[in-house]
Amino acid sequence: MKNTLQQVFHSGKFVIGFSIFMFIVLTVIIFPLFVKTPPLGIISQGSIQGSFLPPGIYVNVYDSIGVAPYTLLLDDATAKRIASKLSPDDRTAIKEWLLADGIPEDQIDTTDTKSLMNLWTSNYDPNKELTGMTFAKMRFYQRLNTSLQGILSTQDLTIAETGTVTGTLQAKGSVSQTDYVNVSEVPNVRLLALGTDSFGRDVTPELVSATGTSLLIGLVAGLIATSIGLVLGLAGGYIGGIVDDVVMFFTNIFTVIPSFVLLILISFSIGQEKRGPVVIAIVIGFTSWYWTARAVRAQVISLRNRDHVNLSKLSGHPIALIIFADILPYIASYVFMALILQISTAILAEASLSILGLGPKTTTTATLGQMMNWGLIYMAPTMGKWWAYLPVIVIIALISFSLNLMNTGLDQVYNPALRE
Amino acid sequence: MKGYTRYFGTKLAWFAVTFVVAFLLNFFLPRMMPGDPVAAIVARMAQGQSNASGVQAIYKQYTELFGTNKPMIEQFFIYVKNVFHGDFGFSFSQYPRTVSDVLKNSIWWTVCLQLPAIIVGFLIGNILGVLAAYLKGGYDKALMPISIFVSGLPAFGMAIILLVIFGVTFRLFPTSGGYGFDLIPNLSWGFVWSVIIHYQLPFWSIVLIAIGGWAIGMRSMSIYELNADYVKYSRFMGIKDWKIILYVFRNAMLPQITGLALAIGTMVGGALVAEIIFSYPGLGTTLLSAIKGQDYPMISAATLIITIMVLIANFALEILYGFIDPRIKAAQAD
Numbered sequence: 160m161k162n163t164l165q166q167v168f169h170s171g172k173f174v175i176g177f178s179i180f181m182f183i184v185l186t187v188i189i190f191p192l193f194v195k196t197p198p199l200g201i202i203s204q205g206s207i208q209g210s211f212l213p214p215g216i217y218v219n220v221y222d223s224i225g226v227a228p229y230t231l232l233l234d235d236a237t238a239k240r241i242a243s244k245l246s247p248d249d250r251t252a253i254k255e256w257l258l259a260d261g262i263p264e265d266q267i268d269t270t271d272t273k274s275l276m277n278l279w280t281s282n283y284d285p286n287k288e289l290t291g292m293t294f295a296k297m298r299f300y301q302r303l304n305t306s307l308q309g310i311l312s313t314q315d316l317t318i319a320e321t322g323t324v325t326g327t328l329q330a331k332g333s334v335s336q337t338d339y340v341n342v343s344e345v346p347n348v349r350l351l352a353l354g355t356d357s358f359g360r361d362v363t364p365e366l367v368s369a370t371g372t373s374l375l376i377g378l379v380a381g382l383i384a385t386s387i388g389l390v391l392g393l394a395g396g397y398i399g400g401i402v403d404d405v406v407m408f409f410t411n412i413f414t415v416i417p418s419f420v421l422l423i424l425i426s427f428s429i430g431q432e433k434r435g436p437v438v439i440a441i442v443i444g445f446t447s448w449y450w451t452a453r454a455v456r457a458q459v460i461s462l463r464n465r466d467h468v469n470l471s472k473l474s475g476h477p478i479a480l481i482i483f484a485d486i487l488p489y490i491a492s493y494v495f496m497a498l499i500l501q502i503s504t505a506i507l508a509e510a511s512l513s514i515l516g517l518g519p520k521t522t523t524t525a526t527l528g529q530m531m532n533w534g535l536i537y538m539a540p541t542m543g544k545w546w547a548y549l550p551v552i553v554i555i556a557l558i559s560f561s562l563n564l565m566n567t568g569l570d571q572v573y574n575p576a577l578r579e
Numbered sequence: 580m581k582g583y584t585r586y587f588g589t590k591l592a593w594f595a596v597t598f599v600v601a602f603l604l605n606f607f608l609p610r611m612m613p614g615d616p617v618a619a620i621v622a623r624m625a626q627g628q629s630n631a632s633g634v635q636a637i638y639k640q641y642t643e644l645f646g647t648n649k650p651m652i653e654q655f656f657i658y659v660k661n662v663f664h665g666d667f668g669f670s671f672s673q674y675p676r677t678v679s680d681v682l683k684n685s686i687w688w689t690v691c692l693q694l695p696a697i698i699v700g701f702l703i704g705n706i707l708g709v710l711a712a713y714l715k716g717g718y719d720k721a722l723m724p725i726s727i728f729v730s731g732l733p734a735f736g737m738a739i740i741l742l743v744i745f746g747v748t749f750r751l752f753p754t755s756g757g758y759g760f761d762l763i764p765n766l767s768w769g770f771v772w773s774v775i776i777h778y779q780l781p782f783w784s785i786v787l788i789a790i791g792g793w794a795i796g797m798r799s800m801s802i803y804e805l806n807a808d809y810v811k812y813s814r815f816m817g818i819k820d821w822k823i824i825l826y827v828f829r830n831a832m833l834p835q836i837t838g839l840a841l842a843i844g845t846m847v848g849g850a851l852v853a854e855i856i857f858s859y860p861g862l863g864t865t866l867l868s869a870i871k872g873q874d875y876p877m878i879s880a881a882t883l884i885i886t887i888m889v890l891i892a893n894f895a896l897e898i899l900y901g902f903i904d905p906r907i908k909a910a911q912a913d
């Protein structure tokens with residue numbers, strides 16, 4: 160046993176796959192110990208940007224005004240401020256006006272905000288009539304100029320409060336352009352590493368708990384499928400005769416009927432109310448055992464007439480002992496590899512099922528497939544909200560990649576012909 | 580030839596039995612769903628009606644129309660009789676359209692998308708696999724991890740990645756539908772072109788997913804074959820490399836074809852979900868809307884058709900296998 164383990168962990172592929180998989184499993188276990196927020200708690204109300212908030216650090220504006228400011232004199236602060244407010248469309252519009260005004264094109268650089276603004280302020284005259292410019296266009300430039308002056312002002316902003324009795328504005332303080340707050344002093348700062356999803360829920364804890372649920376579904380389904388496959392394969396292969404015929408009858412039928420179709424039919428017939436994660440896992444397990452059964456049976460048939468098994472039979476050992484002592488050890492590695500593959504296909508099956516709207520019904524935790532489904536329903540891919548679907552695909556791909564890599568590694572250990 | 584008749588006879592008998600089991604499951608499973616879908620339709624139809632006996636009358640009329648007032652066994656025999664006439668009854672969610680009317684169109688979209696995609700993916704994957712086994716070195720080292728990664732990706736994941744890269748970011752291909760939404764199906768050049776560009780993303784997402792798995796399998800098979808005596812013998816004879824690869828390819832393909840027969844059901848399932856991502860007007864999208872509408876006649880029929888398609892594909896592969904596997908050929912010749 161120790162020897163086998165050593166051999167397995169010498170395979171580079173297995174070790175890489177195992178490390179990725181363990182990293183995911185450990186994250187799922189450890190993350191909730193530090194972050195106690197409920198995974199499906201709604202934290203954002205729909206705003207102008209919608210419920211999909213992009214990833215980033217969110218600083219409370221109200222609190223940051225209340226915190227005592229520091230004065231930092233940074234050279235590029237003004238330029239950055241203006242640059243962030245000047246849209247690309249405005250820049251090209253400015254360039255158009257300046258060109259029409261007779262400024263040579265090589266002097267205008269729309270990417271350099273400072274020089275562009277200097278050119279604009281020194282040349283623009285609202286009353287100047289350029290040839291060929293419509294009145295509407297002129298008005299557009301007058302509006303643009305007014306808004307640019309707002310950007311260029313260096314005055315302090317006054318913070319005012321509506322008086323509760325008088326209803327008039329009362330100045331409470333002012334914010335100068337050189338004021339800074341230290342984020343660590345602001346009481347309310349929230350890091351949304353992966354933004355929020357279509358319902359305004361923090362994606363990070365949601366993703367971690369969904370990964371946990373999906374791994375659980377994979378494990379339960381994989382164990383069920385492998386156990387059924389193992390038992391039927393052993394029975395058919397070792398006992399033979401009528402038992403084998405019955406096993407092969409069902410195996411042949413379920414090999415040809417697409418398991419995905421069965422999965423859809425069974426999940427549908429269970430009904431939405433009773434479809435929990437465990438139920439879905441059981442259904443997946445019961446619809447994917449056949450190829451394990453087929454493979455185990457083939458291996459058992461080849462083992463059945465080996466000398467050591469015959470010897471065991473002649474010694475009068477009971478069937479259970481023969482199976483446990485003389486057959487199982489020979490197929491254990493294969494069964495373990497089958498289990499790994501079953502887990503990986505079960506996780507994919509759950510995801511596909513959820514996209515069809517037949518996934519588990521949960522209220523406290525999501526599954527990877529459900530997160531995918533929500534992202535698709537709310538059109539995250541076409542709207543460019545990558546954080547609502549890409550992390551899910553990456554996690555699914557990583558889980559199945561690591562499991563497949565472990566499988567390939569094991570295959571090379573146990574199949575000397577495949578070694579390099 | 581007499582031997583072959585026997586071989587195909589047994590295969591055909593197996594598929595007949597499988598078909599009956601699949602048919603039974605297709606009929607009974609969706610109908611075991613809790614809740615009454617007819618009541619849901621009636622509630623939709625009779626919205627705003629306060630007359631209880633009126634609603635009752637509508638309900639009665641609908642249960643008679645859909646045949647849900649009869650016992651299950653009787654419904655089953657009526658269903659069997661109708662199915663053999665190509666009649667799957669009314670669709671619950673798209674009433675008054677019939678199920679066969681809805682499915683008639685979507686079947687062809689699915690067949691024309693998936694059949695070429697699965698075959699192309701199978702061929703490309705196998706060629707890459709045999710090359711990896713033969714060339715070894717850097718090519719093998721690069722191809723294998725990529726193949727393992729890609730084959731682990733779900734079909735919908737690949738579909739979304741292609742959609743975002745080529746459809747949304749670069750706007751090279753349309754992101755949804757089977758043809759332009761402003762077109763009416765006809766045989767004009769404009770329509771055909773629209774179908775072709777809408778075809779690309781779903782097609783390649785299915786092909787790319789398939790390549791990885793077949794490449795891995797083919798590589799293992801080819802490594803076994805490359806160690807076989809006939810390869811060494813051929814080398815001693817000075818036969819050209821590409822000719823040896825061809826021999827190896829032909830021999831390693833045999834188990835791969837069995838693999839295709841086993842995997843085709845799973846592949847079709849994955850491809851159906853990929854269809855949904857692109858709102859491709861095939862069976863996958865139809866199935867999704869049927870599930871949303873609790874439309875079990877539609878679910879029964881759609882899954883039955885998918886099952887039959889997989890059965891036919893399987894049977895075709897078995898026949899092909901019977902002809903190309905020399906062992907079966909020899910056994911049948913006696």
